[in-house]
Amino acid sequence: MQQTKLPFGHYKVPQVKEDSYITGLKLANSLKGSELIPFIPINGRQVNFYYCGPTVYSNSHLGHARTYLGIDVIRRTLRDYFHYDLLSVMNITDIDDKIITGANAAKQDFLEFTKIWEKDFFDAMEALNIELPDVITRVSDYVPEIVTFIQKIISNGYAYESNGSVYFDVQKYIADGHTYPKMRPEVNAELLQEGEGESQLNKQSEKKSPYDFALWKSSKPEEPKWQSPWGEGRPGWHIECSVMASAILGNPIDLHAGGIDLLFPHHDNSLAQAEACFNCEQWINYFIHLGHLNIADRKMSKSLKNFMTIEEVLKRYTPRQVRLNFAIHQYDAPQNYSEEQMEQAIAKDKSYQEFFQNTKIYLRESQVTDAQKWTENDFQLSALLRSTKQIIHQALINNFDFPTVVDATDKLINQVNIQIASKNVRAPLINSVINYVNFIFGLLGINYQTLLSNQIDIQPLMEQVCSIRDKVKVAAKNNDFESIINAVTQKQIQYEKNISNYLVDAINQFQQEVLIASQNKNKQQIFQICDKLRDQQLFDLGIKIEDKDQSSIWKQYDIQELKLEKLQQQILLQQKEQQRKKEELEKLEKAKLSPKEFFSQQTDKYLEFDESGLPIKDKDGNELSKKQKKVVQELWEKQNKLYTQYLEQQKQQQ
Ligand SMILES: [Zn+2]
Numbered sequence: 172m173q174q175t176k177l178p179f180g181h182y183k184v185p186q187v188k189e190d191s192y193i194t195g196l197k198l199a200n201s202l203k204g205s206e207l208i209p210f211i212p213i214n215g216r217q218v219n220f221y222y223c224g225p226t227v228y229s230n231s232h233l234g235h236a237r238t239y240l241g242i243d244v245i246r247r248t249l250r251d252y253f254h255y256d257l258l259s260v261m262n263i264t265d266i267d268d269k270i271i272t273g274a275n276a277a278k279q280d281f282l283e284f285t286k287i288w289e290k291d292f293f294d295a296m297e298a299l300n301i302e303l304p305d306v307i308t309r310v311s312d313y314v315p316e317i318v319t320f321i322q323k324i325i326s327n328g329y330a331y332e333s334n335g336s337v338y339f340d341v342q343k344y345i346a347d348g349h350t351y352p353k354m355r356p357e358v359n360a361e362l363l364q365e366g367e368g369e370s371q372l373n374k375q376s377e378k379k380s381p382y383d384f385a386l387w388k389s390s391k392p393e394e395p396k397w398q399s400p401w402g403e404g405r406p407g408w409h410i411e412c413s414v415m416a417s418a419i420l421g422n423p424i425d426l427h428a429g430g431i432d433l434l435f436p437h438h439d440n441s442l443a444q445a446e447a448c449f450n451c452e453q454w455i456n457y458f459i460h461l462g463h464l465n466i467a468d469r470k471m472s473k474s475l476k477n478f479m480t481i482e483e484v485l486k487r488y489t490p491r492q493v494r495l496n497f498a499i500h501q502y503d504a505p506q507n508y509s510e511e512q513m514e515q516a517i518a519k520d521k522s523y524q525e526f527f528q529n530t531k532i533y534l535r536e537s538q539v540t541d542a543q544k545w546t547e548n549d550f551q552l553s554a555l556l557r558s559t560k561q562i563i564h565q566a567l568i569n570n571f572d573f574p575t576v577v578d579a580t581d582k583l584i585n586q587v588n589i590q591i592a593s594k595n596v597r598a599p600l601i602n603s604v605i606n607y608v609n610f611i612f613g614l615l616g617i618n619y620q621t622l623l624s625n626q627i628d629i630q631p632l633m634e635q636v637c638s639i640r641d642k643v644k645v646a647a648k649n650n651d652f653e654s655i656i657n658a659v660t661q662k663q664i665q666y667e668k669n670i671s672n673y674l675v676d677a678i679n680q681f682q683q684e685v686l687i688a689s690q691n692k693n694k695q696q697i698f699q700i701c702d703k704l705r706d707q708q709l710f711d712l713g714i715k716i717e718d719k720d721q722s723s724i725w726k727q728y729d730i731q732e733l734k735l736e737k738l739q740q741q742i743l744l745q746q747k748e749q750q751r752k753k754e755e756l757e758k759l760e761k762a763k764l765s766p767k768e769f770f771s772q773q774t775d776k777y778l779e780f781d782e783s784g785l786p787i788k789d790k791d792g793n794e795l796s797k798k799q800k801k802v803v804q805e806l807w808e809k810q811n812k813l814y815t816q817y818l819e820q821q822k823q824q825q
Pocket residue numbers: 222223224412429437441
């Protein structure tokens with residue numbers, strides 16, 4: 172007699188042992204209906220981690236970006252924040268129906284075909300700064316292991332051969348007291364009831380029950396095939412993950428991840444196969460799922476024309492902006508991708524870059540020999556840094572709650588911005604904040620500091636450039652052309668050989684042009700040359716000058732990123748311009764109406780009008796009240812004004 176099982180009653184939290192490494196981390200475990208479960212690895216600090224990789228038959232798209240960015244952030248956090256010793260395995264599905272169809276259409280050998288798309292996938296991952304797993308397993312390399320694994324399931328009584336294929340025997344598995352599907356209790360309940368009835372081999376089908384799934388498929392002509400005890404064939408899809416995960420990580424495994432779309436049947440079947448092979452109750456201890464991605468509120472699909480490849484997305488946004496966009500959403504919640512969201516990510520990215528730039532300048536201008544005694548500001552900032560660390564720790568142990576992490580980091584950054592503007596906070600403390608913020612961004616796979624430190628040392632040169640340019644501008648304001656000539660001729664610019672020659676060329680050109688303009692006493696032109704140095708020559712070299720009252724500061728950026736930023740701004744401007752034109756047209760359409768026509772068209776509201784077109788009676792024939800009259804009078808005058816303007820415009824155009 173079958174016992175009725177409680178939903179998720181099969182799940183057992185791993186036991187705490189003497190050498191258990193407990194960090195307080197809790198995970199939303201799909202094996203327990205997304206309940207938060209304390210994370211206890213089997214073996215001390217060691218964490219064995221398997222995640223489902225791509226089926227390689229087409230371009231990598233935004234859905235991949237979301238899944239693998241999410242996993243990348245989780246891996247970095249487990250390793251760098253919690254100090255687990257991770258061994259991670261990802262598979263590549265290079266045997267599959269879609270692959271066979273694609274390879275046949277392209278008239279290519281299927282392995283040649285999959286190599287192309289596998290490279291596309293790894294190129295996209297690299298472009299997004301997603302780390303490689305420790306182990307990559309391709310199905311085509313593991314067919315012998317798959318055959319052995321299936322034989323074991325058959326000998327344990329949980330699979331049967333039928334017509335050259337092998338199927339998993341769901342009813343037998345359940346009848347022996349196993350739970351299937353573990354992560355879908357509603358399906359499990361249905362299956363338990365069915366188990367009471369007969370389960371004879373259906374004459375029309377190869378399967379004993381519609382729930383049985385293929386472990387091995389006999390090959391049709393034109394399909395890749397391997398030898399097996401059941402004839403020539405190929406592995407079913409689900410079996411690969413059970414086999415390859417166990418081949419590297421064994422049984423049981425601490426952590427398994429994948430997109431939510433794979434939860435059923437793929438992950439449930441993977442669990443059943445492995446547990447049937449090892450005759451065990453819990454092959455995976457923690458199963459986590461990355462949330463679904465929609466594009467502008469719709470499912471991403473080629474037919475809806477909203478299918479976005481990673482390559483396309485990276486033409487418009489930097490990898491950091493894409494990473495930030497996904498990081499500010501909870502990994503296991505559904506996410507909707509939209510342009511507005513990317514705008515948010517761009518704004519955040521900009522504010523973070525500015526934070527690192529501004530604090531770098533602050534440190535550049537400070538000396539250890541400066542006064543170091545803490546003031547109220549230092550105490551406050553230090554307290555904020557410490558409480559931020561606590562908030563972030565609580566968020567991270569709470570199922571990697573990165574939205575809260577980003578929020579808390581933003582608040583800390585805002586406070587630092589205020590403090591350094593007032594210039595009343597000690598540099599060593601700012602340095603501590605920078606290190607911490609940099610560490611947290613490192614978990615997100617983002618590093619603003621290497622971005623800054625990779626730059627060539629142009630500090631001595633840029634200080635001279637800013638100083639000369641500042642002097643020129645101040646003197647020009649005072650019509651002091653003699654000082655300008657002194658500024659651009661007397662000071663010889665010293666530079667080292669490794670400094671970009673382009674930068675020196677730009678400065679020499681600037682000096683030449685200013686000299687001529689000041690000899691001609693052309694003040695306007697001098698300001699234009701100063702602007703040109705800032706907006707074109709230096710900008711093109713990745714250097715931005717920010718003009719303050721009488722002096723300026725400079726910041727160095729990645730040249731490609733600055734160009735992309737310019738492009739993003741142009742696109743935004745174009746969109747705004749289109750919107751403005753649309754609104755203008757609508758306004759013009761409205762202005763074409765004389766005030767008389769304006770009300771007479773509103774027959775759903777008014778019945779009678781006076782000679783100027785003002786309504787007298789409402790639609791029911793009642794006279795308008797004093798208040799209503801006042802309102803329509805105001806509307807009439809407004810329309811009259813618009814209409815008069817319109818007539819004048821028309822006259823001018825004639
Ligand atoms: Zn898988």
